[in-house]
Amino acid sequence: MPYGASLRRALVGGIEVEVWDVVVLGDGPAGLAAAANAASEGASVLLMTAEALGRRDPRMADGLAAAIDESTNRGHREDTIRSGAFLSDQDIVASVTASAVRETDLLERRGVIFRRDLRGLPQVRRLPGHGQPRVVGSGDADSRELQQVMEEQCMRHGVVRRSDQVPLRLVHTGQRVQGIVVADLTGGRILGLQCKALILADGGASDLAHTGRGGHGLALALDADLPLRDMEFLASTPLGVRDTSMTLPLGLLADGAVVCEADGSPIDLGDDLTSAVNAVRTAKEAVIDLRDLGEARPWYDATFRLLAQRLGVDADRQTVAIEPRAYASLGGIPVDEEGRAVIGSWSRWFTGLYAAGGTACTGLHGAGLLPGNLVLDALTSGRAAGASAAAWLVDQAHGGSTAVAEAVQQAEADVAAMMSPAESEDGVVRTGAVTSAVSALVRSVFDGGTSADELAAALDTVEHLAVSAEALHLDDQSLVANANFEGVLAAQHGVQQARAMIQSAMARTESRGVYVRHDHPDMDVDQMHHTLVSSDGTTDTLAVRKGISGHWVLAPSESA
Incomplete structure (x- = not known):
């Protein structure tokens, strides 16, 4: 039986320390997947977030890429590598894209309502960068459906979830995790959490261009002298709604939406997401026409309502002004195929530290983004990190309670200052x-x-x-x-x-x-x-991984 809800406490030098097998930072799909997987293997798991529980990530509204109508995942993996400008780790790409159909099936069986075609299968659509129709979704309900289903999995396996837990310190001895110290804004105290494994999955730096807020998980990593990988790559969407913080789902582009100039002249979006972003950026006054969505229209009711509330625009009758918007950082904590944080080379691991989703640089995206791969990456990297952490900690003893207690005292002094x-x-x-x-x-x-x-x-x-x-x-x-x-x-x-x-x-x-x-x-x-x-500004390099056999899955072009 899972014992994920079990909580132990230790008193160290007069300071109470909570003891968990796994602590997960982040309440999005990646964090939820990691927590549910670890708990399903019998680990005691605490999932926490610095903000409110259940906040939906708009980046998860662009659907899930899966080669449902293709005999193999070859097209998906090659489109991913090309979109990443050959900076993707190709063994990771091959493995993740091969699991995409299974991820879709799991979500369906757990209650996600995908749009279906006449055969009763999840309907696939072709989005920029894909050579074939390959992205499944639920209209603008993708992020809501995904969040709900993954929360249910955590409840099923006894994961304890807490909001308003602000990370302050990653406690480690050398390069081995001992725990984490947080500010508990619910109880108004500094709390020490001893754990064997820590999984960071709170979104990374993706909000920097929009809100200026950094990720708590990345800060913990930098403060622990763990280098970040590929932080120069920041992907944009062409569908930012001008003068608002809204971004429209990319699925609209496959469902009859037309991007054009305000005077009605067409805009050629090109074949990939980067081309679409550049086309909108260089347009005189780009707008999106949502008046001819046909049978897809009911799947975007929430989007139409929000446009009416925020802008006073009736998108059934009027066009909507759009602009490119940076919305997904592709860099983060370097991890291997199991979600383990690596230090400087693929053979060195920060023991007990894992990352997933937007906090991690998993090697899937490389230098560019293929629509539908963000959701796929969140789910697969979260599951990998949770499963790997649970398997690794079975033979590990809890340690470092004194280090955690001392870190609590240091954090209390820092907060007082x-x-x-x-x-x-x-x-x-x-x-x-x-x-x-x-x-x-x-x-x-x-x-x-x-x-x-x-x-x-x-x-x-x-x-x-x-x-x-x-x-x-x-x-x-x-x-x-x-x-x-x-x-x-x-x-x-x-x-x-x-x-x-x-x-x-x-x-x-x-x-x-x-x-x-x-x-x-x-x-x-x-x-x-x-x-x-x-953290001190020094830079280094890390080799791009080839296929499992040691050969390129897709050989880089001469220009790359």
Whole structure:
């Protein structure tokens, strides 16, 4: 019987420490998949998030790529490798795309309602970058359906879920996880969590360009001297709704939506997502016409209602102004096929540390994004990390309780210092000022291309923002329900991760995939490797993995 709900406590030097087998950070599909899989194998699992439980990720609304109507996964894997500009780890691509049909079947059996074709099979649609119709979905309900089904799996296996748990410290001895310290904003206390394995799956740096907020998981990794991988790659969608924070589901492009100029002249979106983004970026005034969706229209009711509420636009009668929008960071914690965090080379592992979903750089996406692969990556990487952690910890003893207790005391001192009124020559510094500056900076650097001079100027700006971030003002001196406290840390992490993105970009002197250098417009065969960046700004490289046999699954083109 699963014993995932079991909780043990230890008293160490007068400090109470909770003891778990696995702690998962992140309540999205990747974190839920990891927690459910680990708990199903008998591990005691705590899943926590710094915000509210059940928040849906709009990036999960673009469907799931699976070669349902194809005899093999060959087309899917080759389209993935091409979209990634040959920077994908090809053994990972082959394995993940081979599991896509099974993932679709699992979701269906667990209650996800996919659109169906006349044969009763999940309906597949062709989205940019795919050579064949290959993306299944539920209209604009993908993220809601996925979140609900994965939450049910966690409940079934006894996973304990907590909201408002803000990570403060990754406790480790050398490069072995001992636990994590969090600020419990529900109970207003600093809490030590001893664990054998920690899985980071809270979304990574994908929100930087939009909100300026960094990921807590990436911050823990950087603070533990774990380099991040491929942080220079930031994918965009062509379907950002102008003057709002909304993004429209990419599935609309396969269901009759037409992208054109405001005067009705057509816009050629090209064959892949990057081409579509560039076409909308260079248009005079791009709009999307949703008036002829036909039988697909009911699947997007929520989108039409939201457009009416937010913009006062009746999309059944009017076009909607759109713009490109950065929405998915492709970089993160480097992991292997089991979700284990690797350090500098494929043969070194940060023992007990795993990552999944947007927090991880799994090797699936490479330098570009194939629609439908974000959901696939979240599910497969989450399951792999959970299963691997559960299998590894069976023969491991709990250790490091003293280190966790000491980290709690250090964190209490750090939080007390944060609560002290900060003085700045510029007066009170508010969180919004820093996050707005970070998001604007990331967009200016990575949206449409950059150069060495722009990157150098951006790095100078980040260093000034870092000073402001350290002086951010806390209005509330209590931890209880203190959203401002979490916001301050997220803003500081945003500055830290923007710096990592820029430093990683400075090390890549070529254009590849979604990363464009105006001063280096071509791909360079000698730079077909992953970029690693550490917290101190040093960079290194990591080899791209070939197929399992040691040969390329798809040989790089001469220009790559």
